Amino acid sequence: MNNIFEVSSLLDNINTLFNKNIYLKDIWIKGEITDLKEAAFSGHKYFQLKDEKSLLKCVFFKFLQKRSDIFEDGDFVLMNGEMEVYQPRGDLTLKVKFVKKEGVGDISQEIQNLRKTLENEGLFDRSRKRILPKYPKSISVITSPNSSAWEDIKKTIQIRYPLVKLNLIPTVMQGDDCADDVVNSINYANSLDWDDLILISRGGGSEEDLMPFNLENIARSIFSSSIPIVTGIGHEDDFTTADMVADHRGLTPTAAAQMIVPNIINIKEYLTGINTNISKYLEFKIQLKSPIVKNINDNLDNLYQKNIENYLQEIDRYDSNLINFLKNKINLQESKLEYANNSLEIYNIKQMSERGFNLIENIDGKIIKTISDVQINEQIKIMMADGTLDSIVKNKTKE
Secondary structure (H helix, E strand, O other), rough: OOOOOOOHHHHHHHHHHHHHHHHHHHHHEEEEEEEEEOOOOHHHHHHEOOOOOOOOEEEHHHHHOOOOOOOOOOOEEEEEEEEEEEEEOOEEEEEEEEEEEEEEHHHHHHHHHHHHHEEEOOOOOHHOOOOOOOOOOEEEEEEEEOHHHHHHHHHHHHHHHHEEEEEEOOOOOOOOOOOHHHHHHHHHHHHEEEEEEEEEEEOOOHHHHHHHOOOOOHHHHHHHHHHHOOEOOOOOOEEEEEEEEOOOEOHHHHHHHHHHEEEOHHHHHHHHHHHHHHHHHHHHHHHHHHHHHHHHHHHHHHHHHEEEEHHHHHHHHHHHHHHHHHHHHHHHHHHHHHHHHHHHHOOHHHHHHHHOOOOEOOOOOOOOHHHHHHHOOEEEEEEEOOOEEEEEEOOOOOO
């Protein structure tokens, strides 16, 4: 346990070893530029150098850049520099001294070749891009459920147009499984056919993080979708092949969310304006037509006054006849009712029992009409004039 290091002392020792190694102090490396960023104030450039297997972080200070070639993401370069461990984060870093541009990197060239192929096949044509529904009822959102993009989308939609339903399709949005998972989510949304459009979205990231959205299978899946697709991938500067195929592109997840729904405040203002215009129009029309309506009303009063008096006299004549008719009908109905009441008394159970006829029921209250309605040893009830007998069937004899 003698050789116990603190983190900073360990990194100091590693840097000391690097400084003593003449190869690491003046090393030449080739690879493809990715994730390039330039500090606005200092002008220092921060990026990564990659090949098919690995990534190396690099820093290129402003005062060393004058004699080097200008480069950008996707360029294949030859670099000279020295290796060190950046102690605050423990990052293995190449401090670049010189850069020579040697062309476009393999990956960038593959992307350009793919885009040319897709363009020739018509996947980027504006004529095939569909118009988004003006007032969508339901939207599929393909994104990671734990991402800031999903939170931004929900918040934006809730503020702008809370009437729409969002259906989250949880999806892996970076890494080796991303492309296949996005394709599966697009196919799933189309198979359900519930939603008016699909939003594919994720937040910003490195070029490596966004690389799946430059792959052919996602592009062709977007093209094949029967439902319009909007993308909101990364930041404004991140432009992927998926964006080029999609029906519409939002610069960010928030911008995409704003694009796919109307603003309910604007709708309310529009409807209020229509209501005001209709009210003013109706008021104008009423004022315009009031003299005409009054004139017609006066004429109608004069025209029908005499007829109304005649009708009232006719009503008086028919009134007495109607009263006599109704009295006769009531008397007739009362006679029929009295007859029916007398008939019902004949069938009154109690009165029938007094004549020796009794009502028999099983324990469920069902009336027994024939011996077929009961079984041997079944309990029955016999309704008598003065009470009920509980009995058990011991024998059945059919006559």
